[in-house]
Amino acid sequence: MGILRDEAPGRAEMEMMARQALGRLPPQFREHLGDVVVRVEEFPTREQLASVGLDDRWDLSGLYEGVPLSERSIWSPSEMPPIVTLFRQPLIREWRETGVRFGDLVTHVVVHEIGHHFGFTDETMHLLEDGEEF
Template identity: 55%
Template sequence: MEPEGQSAATLAPDIATIEALALAALNRLPPEFRAHLGDVVVQVEDFADDVVLDSMGIDDPFSLSGLYQGRPLSEKSSMDSGALPDMIFLYRRPLLDEWVETGVTLEALVTHVLVHEVGHHFGLSDADMHALEELAG
């Protein structure tokens, strides 16, 4: 039930909405990329935690809209064991601020950030990430 006097149209998109947009973007990626993303966990949070921000030297939590944590596929070995799963974090509040500031659709923005983080998983260059984003758009 929505708060009195408010409708879904007047509320900021919640974590579940951002997650649904991210999963839809993942499903639009070419099959050859999706085949290597099965173990990657996508997590949506309001902000990066202080440990992450401090480790990256970021003072303003609104400055980080997405993060890949893991080792790129090119650095993995069949001898790896016991490692935490690779994760892509999307940060809702910075995404919403960027959405308002840029005027792009929220779907396009979430796709852009997600594809950039997927690119880190594959060890792609910025140019390769741009081409992948075109395919997922």
């Protein structure tokens, strides 16, 4: 799904795109996403930026916050559900600068952040995106 107009999508439209991206994941992944919350915010907070070692609020387009499935234990259940947050303004800027279809950009960020839910590292996700075996 791509935005074909010059006007930026609103939060509700971005949330819909994110949910559609999740719905296109293979079933073996979708069945483990029941407790994941997806939300859209305008910008990351200072705390969110600090958690990934960034200072500039324009540099973060998405964030996974939670305990990856690979680190969960029945002996220490997580109190809060995992959250994938998309940051609207940084995504809009990237869309305008790159010309990538907006829906494709949202899908890329959602899939990347969901990868963290499954315990994938950034390096592993890049290998998967490039079609390489690891």
